[in-house]
Amino acid sequence: MMKNEYDVIVVGAGPAGSVAAQYAAREGVSVLMLEKDRDVGYPVRCAEAINRRTLIQFIEPDERWINATITKFAFIAPNGIEAVIDFKSIQGYVLERRIFDYELAKQAAADGAEVVTRAYVYDLLFDENETVTGVKVEYRGEQLEIKSKIVIAADGVESRVGKWAGLDTTVDFRDMEACFQVTAANVPVAQDTLYFYFGKKVSPGGYFWVFPKGENTANVGLGVSGAECKKRSSLSYLTENLNRLYPNASILTQIAGGVPCVTTPDKFIADGVMLTGDAARQVNPLSGGGIASGMVGGSIAGRIAGEAIKNNNMQHIYKYKEEWHQARGHMHERFDKFKDVIYDFTDEEFNKIMEKLRALPDEKRTIRKLFMIALANKPSLLVDVAKLFIV
Amino acid sequence: MFRMAKNNKLMIEILPNKCDFCGCCVGVCPEDAIELKEAEINIIDPRCTNCAKCVWSCPIEVIKFNKEGVPVK
Structure with a gap:
């Protein structure tokens, strides 16, 4: 002892x-x-998603704690337009933490x-x-x-x-993402895709996520910036989104959390x-x-x-x-x-970005390209994009 | 024993029956005035300045202002 x-x-x-x-x-x-x-x-x-590249440095992937294997990201604009990036290979996992x-x-x-x-x-x-x-x-x-x-x-x-x-x-309370998440059943989503929703009504100063957990269950949650949480709680945003998108969801777990962004x-x-x-x-x-x-x-x-x-x-x-x-x-x-730029976007700006991404042919839709589109009006940041995605 | 309002400012109270013990409030507290255990949370009375950052950051609105002074254990 x-x-x-x-x-x-x-x-x-x-x-x-x-x-x-x-x-x-x-x-x-x-x-x-x-x-x-x-x-x-x-x-x-935790929303439980992790990229494969880092994970395998520390532990061999094991189906006992992997709920979903991710090959695609879907980004959903405030107007409902969905743009999918297909990595064509295993990008990451949703874990059973x-x-x-x-x-x-x-x-x-x-x-x-x-x-x-x-x-x-x-x-x-x-x-x-x-x-x-x-x-x-x-x-x-x-x-x-x-x-x-x-x-x-x-x-x-x-x-x-x-x-x-x-x-x-x-x-700083504005940088604390105030989060609320449910793990729910009866959420019929693709099991190979992480879904990210953006918009002032959906999750201001953050995003709303649906991460598959296998057999029609998923982690459904969101983070809003502290500045927004001051005005209206994360829980109330989550409840509204859940009722709108998955009215038949059964809540298996629910939890609050903070992410220091x-x-x-x-x-x-x-x-x-x-x-x-x-x-x-x-x-x-x-x-x-x-x-x-x-x-x-x-x-x-x-x-x-x-x-x-x-x-x-x-x-x-x-x-x-x-x-x-x-x-x-x-x-x-x-x-x-x-982050400072992206979480400041208006709904209109998010809509335009997703439209542009969706208009690209499948093979040209990449995370790098998404940042290039999103930050096109910030030339100084494009240098950072280039340095982050040297491939 | 009651924690009384200082400088006529509003007091802060955590509703323990509603708290999820997530730690948002502890992370934003500039005075290290909140103690969080597995399923127990307390404001450390002498350190709290009623700045309200914990109130604003709480995802589920369980930290409240209370004008009357709140019971402490």
């Missing part, structure tokens, strides 16, 4: 935390991962990390130099102190660990602590996708933490920032610029 000292403590057992724990453990250091909830992988606050997250935690455990659930971290330990030296945790009704050389905080959108270490991770803060590392995943705001700010980028962030954080301890060089953890930016951070900065 839990010891009172580890090399690395990971707070939170989502995808970022589990991958961080696994990569640290692989370096041969002792790792404890703490999860506040009863279960790893539940509740699922209650199993997927569990598998990632098992991988971490198999590589030597210790995992404990129902363990709520409520504060940090510091030494006289204000270096983080462990966590205070509530476990089975007891308050314990567990020491560590490095704390990796993967404690999600609601992260507080960074703040306790003096890192400013507060998300921002770039990584200037500082997400302090002495003895590294943030990763949603806690470090490592989400693609345009799509809101965070599983893949969280695993990338977690893998870098975990490995670097392990290296720092092995080499007894605690300053090494600051290398994480540069590696993150090379892997994903710079890319997210470009997507963040697009």
